[in-house]
Amino acid sequence: MFDQLSDKFDAVFKKLRGQGRLTEAHVTEALREVRLVLLEADVNFKVVKDFVAAVQQRAVGSDVLKSLTPAQQVIKIVRDELGRLMGEGEDNALDLAASPPVAIMLCGLQGAGKTTSCGKLALRLRKDKRQPLLVPADVYRPAAIEQLKTLGRQLDIPVFDSAADADPVDICRQAQDYARNHGFDTLILDTAGRLHIDDTLMDELVRIRMALSPREILFVADAMTGQDVVNVVEQFDARLDLSGVILTKLDGDARGGAALSVRAVTGKPIKFVGLGEKMDALEVFHADRMAQRILGMGDVLSLIEKA
Amino acid sequence: AKTHDALWGRLDAVLGRAERIDAAVLEELEEILITADFGVKTTTALMTALQQRARSAELTAEAVRAVLREEILALLRAEVAPLELSASQPFVLLVVGVNGVGKTTTIGKLAQQFKKQGRSVLLGAGDTFRAAAAEQLAIWGERCEVPVIRHSEGADPAAVAFDAAKAAVARKVDLLIVDTAGRLHTKVNLMEEMKKIHRVLGREIAGAPHETLLVLDASTGQNALVQARLFQQAVGVGGIVLTKLDGTAKGGVAVAIAAELGLPVRYIGIGEGIDDLRPFDAEMFVDALFAPPARSTSEQS
Numbered sequence: 001m002f003d004q005l006s007d008k009f010d011a012v013f014k015k016l017r018g019q020g021r022l023t024e025a026h027v028t029e030a031l032r033e034v035r036l037v038l039l040e041a042d043v044n045f046k047v048v049k050d051f052v053a054a055v056q057q058r059a060v061g062s063d064v065l066k067s068l069t070p071a072q073q074v075i076k077i078v079r080d081e082l083g084r085l086m087g088e089g090e091d092n093a094l095d096l097a098a099s100p101p102v103a104i105m106l107c108g109l110q111g112a113g114k115t116t117s118c119g120k121l122a123l124r125l126r127k128d129k130r131q132p133l134l135v136p137a138d139v140y141r142p143a144a145i146e147q148l149k150t151l152g153r154q155l156d157i158p159v160f161d162s163a164a165d166a167d168p169v170d171i172c173r174q175a176q177d178y179a180r181n182h183g184f185d186t187l188i189l190d191t192a193g194r195l196h197i198d199d200t201l202m203d204e205l206v207r208i209r210m211a212l213s214p215r216e217i218l219f220v221a222d223a224m225t226g227q228d229v230v231n232v233v234e235q236f237d238a239r240l241d242l243s244g245v246i247l248t249k250l251d252g253d254a255r256g257g258a259a260l261s262v263r264a265v266t267g268k269p270i271k272f273v274g275l276g277e278k279m280d281a282l283e284v285f286h287a288d289r290m291a292q293r294i295l296g297m298g299d300v301l302s303l304i305e306k307a
Numbered sequence: 308a309k310t311h312d313a314l315w316g317r318l319d320a321v322l323g324r325a326e327r328i329d330a331a332v333l334e335e336l337e338e339i340l341i342t343a344d345f346g347v348k349t350t351t352a353l354m355t356a357l358q359q360r361a362r363s364a365e366l367t368a369e370a371v372r373a374v375l376r377e378e379i380l381a382l383l384r385a386e387v388a389p390l391e392l393s394a395s396q397p398f399v400l401l402v403v404g405v406n407g408v409g410k411t412t413t414i415g416k417l418a419q420q421f422k423k424q425g426r427s428v429l430l431g432a433g434d435t436f437r438a439a440a441a442e443q444l445a446i447w448g449e450r451c452e453v454p455v456i457r458h459s460e461g462a463d464p465a466a467v468a469f470d471a472a473k474a475a476v477a478r479k480v481d482l483l484i485v486d487t488a489g490r491l492h493t494k495v496n497l498m499e500e501m502k503k504i505h506r507v508l509g510r511e512i513a514g515a516p517h518e519t520l521l522v523l524d525a526s527t528g529q530n531a532l533v534q535a536r537l538f539q540q541a542v543g544v545g546g547i548v549l550t551k552l553d554g555t556a557k558g559g560v561a562v563a564i565a566a567e568l569g570l571p572v573r574y575i576g577i578g579e580g581i582d583d584l585r586p587f588d589a590e591m592f593v594d595a596l597f598a599p600p601a602r603s604t605s606e607q608s
């Protein structure tokens with residue numbers, strides 16, 4: 001998915017390498033191209049700005065320019081900073097350490113992949129020997145409840161019997177009681193897609209949060225999203241104090257700058273990535289892999305060898 | 308709200324502060340355009356146009372504004388006409404796009420609009436893959452009192468298209484709108500499936516589909532360009548519907564698409580309600596790009 005980005009980085013660094021010894025101006029020029037590459041990948045411009053500034057500072061502040069292998073050094077700094085930004089080395093596991101039933105709430109913009117991700121999470125949790133109950137709390141979108149019920153049937157995982165004329169907060173409360181009485185240890189709450197500027201619907205999420213204190217509140221983000229994702233996720237985080245992010249639709253060729261943007265702005269970990277429409281297409285997020293992928297580490301390593 | 312600093316507001320801030328339009332100001336303008344998802348290429352083109360004007364005359368803040376507006380409108384090919392149902396009866400409309408952009412919802416809204424114009428409409432539930440997709444379309448059908456041709460989940464979508472085309476002819480409807488499953492443009496087999504739907508419609512009704520609409524989510528970044536290119540190659544897109552413009556994303560990538568592929572935006576989606584569809588108005592779109600920050604719903608009421 002990040003092939004183009006890697007290629008671009010590659011070209012930038014080949015050019016750097018061709019320069020022999022580097023000057024500060026060379027670093028600045030290379031970073032200008034890095035900036036363009038990231039912008040083309042839809043990384044938010046503020047995030048790009050901070051990223052480039054951090055790399056510049058480290059490159060100029062260290063002995064990079066005096067070193068015999070300046071290109072390598074710059075590559076290493078870019079790669080390290082990217083890794084840091086993506087939350088390298090952090091634990092992205094779900095935190096379900098609370099007395100059951102534990103609630104996981106999914107939220108996000110319309111069409112991001114919440115309902116699909118609920119099904120995928122349920123499947124994963126069952127494999128982990130948990131007893132999940134899917135809870136349809138989207139009473140707005142036509143056939144949203146039916147969508148989750150269908151997924152539940154396909155997976156043979158129970159779905160709470162919500163009614164489309166009920167209040168989503170009540171649905172969640174009732175589902176919690178039901179789970180308690182029927183031996184379910186995990187609730188997966190599917191909420192309706194909503195805009196971050198829709199106060200009424202954002203309040204609804206806050207009320208669900210107050211009623212159930214979900215252990216995990218995951219923001220579901222579409223990997224194809226552009227610059228605005230930082231505004232959106234900032235608002236969701238401000239209202240709900242998110243615990244993490246699920247990045248969907250990474251099976252396409254989106255450059256996925258949203259991954260960097262969301263992580264950089266909220267500081268919250270990306271916990272899972274969605275890699276398809278099927279229920280098993282959910283993987284744990286690996287920051288290091290993602291950063292390596294962005295940089296095309298195979299190429300970079302061979303570059304370092306040649307340099 | 309601290310959501311989206313509006314382009315105009317930021318332009319004013321940048322230009323008001325600046326003594327003259329120098330490199331630093333241009334660089335800030337560049338960032339402003341990037342933030343609206345114009346993309347590096349289109350932004351660079353716009354900046355070049357600005358710089359050329361700046362060379363021949365001292366640019367005032369007003370002039371910068373006018374130039375940007377003019378250039379963006381030119382890229383959008385503002386003169387493009389809205390979708391007209393041609394003489395063909397039934398007129399067949401195929402709706403395509405990647406996952407979750409708003410295809411099914413847009414079809415509900417379109418059905419409502421054409422129904423209100425006194426046309427008879429039939430819907431084809433060509434998404435047999437996604438859970439409860441046909442159910443969803445059926446509910447839209449009920450809302451605007453339009454019949455829906457559907458098969459069971461997992462059926463061949465081309466067979467749905469076939470039946471829908473047959474029914475449209477038999478019932479002599481004015482308009483048949485065919486929904487399709489969301490598909491990423493990179494998935495070869497799914498793109499082939501869509502081509503088959505396209506072919507089947509053409510075999511049953513001369514010239515069908517008479518229009519293929521590509522639905523794009525306004526919050527999409529530069530990937531929308533690739534989407535447009537590949538859907539265009541596969542089935543020949545006639546126009547774009549830009550959805551979710553009621554959010555704070557500006558949909559600037561549509562300008563890049565219009566510029567590079569010459570695809571007109573025909574409609575915009577501005578909400579989840581049945582009437583939240585508007586014909587695209589380039590001037591309004593550009594003004595909205597530059598409008599004050601979106602206010603939250605509670606502030607409005």
Ligand SMILES: Nc1nc2c(ncn2[C@@H]2O[C@H](COP(=O)(O)OP(=O)(O)OP(=O)(O)O)[C@@H](O)[C@H]2O)c(=O)[nH]1
Pocket residue numbers: 108109110111112113114115116117138141144191192193194220248249250251252273274275276277281406407437489491
């Ligand atoms: N290719 C791909 N498609 C996905 C992925 N996740 C979800 N989808 C598709 O994206 C579309 C929207 O998914 P939903 O789960 O309905 O999204 P949602 O966020 O629940 O949507 P609303 O409830 O309407 O806000 C569907 O067509 C899904 O099949 C993914 O990882 N890859």
Ligand SMILES: Nc1nc2c(ncn2[C@@H]2O[C@H](COP(=O)(O)OP(=O)(O)OP(=O)(O)O)[C@@H](O)[C@H]2O)c(=O)[nH]1
Pocket residue numbers: 110111141193195404405406407408409410411412413434437440487488489490522550551552553554575576577578579583
């Ligand atoms: N705010 C807003 N939401 C919209 C708009 N258009 C569609 N939606 C919402 O976006 C979500 C996805 O819409 P759908 O019509 O199901 O999208 P789709 O392209 O058919 O999705 P798939 O069939 O799963 O690929 C739903 O929650 C819709 O209510 C719009 O203009 N504004």
Ligand SMILES: [Mg+2]
Pocket residue numbers: 114115116138141144190191192193
């Ligand atoms: Mg949903």
Ligand SMILES: [Mg+2]
Pocket residue numbers: 410411412434440486487488489
């Ligand atoms: Mg659909």
